Amino acid sequence: MIKTSRVVGTSPDNVFAVLADGWSYAGWVVGNSHIRDVDAGWPSVGTRIHHSAGAWPAQIEDTTTVLAVAPGKYLELEAHLWVLGTAKVRISMAPMHNGTGTQVIMEEEIVGGPAKRLPALVQGVMFRPRNTESLARLGDLALGRDTAAHNTTEAPLQ
Incomplete structure (x- = not known):
């Protein structure tokens, strides 16, 4: 199991909003370059x-x-990893006790295919940097949504 975590300065709901937008997947998952479709x-x-x-x-x-x-x-x-196999990925969000953000944890376990045969240490060396960068991108997108929501003001009616 490859475990990576990051504190993001926004709420769990803002982080989840990015995850719930399937079209944003290529924007934060390292290695994915194009979304062809998202199921209804x-x-x-x-x-x-x-x-x-x-x-x-x-x-x-x-x-x-x-x-x-x-x-x-x-x-x-x-998640299918093409010829490498299949991984089970869990992204968990928990509010920080001091109310300053969200602890985001990504846990990835290779469950099928040739990559499953690799020792855990090798899997970690291969995938942990990718997951660290993915969480950084996810956090940036969540912060961007939060900032955009706070910068929205209503124009006065004339």
Whole structure:
């Protein structure tokens, strides 16, 4: 199991809002370059994101499926890693006790395919930097949504 965490200076609901926007997936998941489609009802259990990984023209088409969800608390996914195999990814959100943000934890476990045969240490070396960067991007998008919401003002009626 590869575990990565980050504190994001916004609420769990703002973090979850990014996760609930399937079209934002390529904006924060390192390695995914294009979203082809998002099933209606995302992120309900069983819905999928249809995405491409890699650089054009050598993109690989794949999917990610929701396994479990509790809005504002966690999202659990089955992510296909093309020829490497399949991973179970859980992203959990918990408010900080001092009210200054959200502890976001990403746990990834390779559950199928050739990558599963790699020792845990090697898996960590391969995937932890990617997951660290993914959480940084997720946090930036969540903060951006929070900032945009706070900067919205109503124009006076004339």
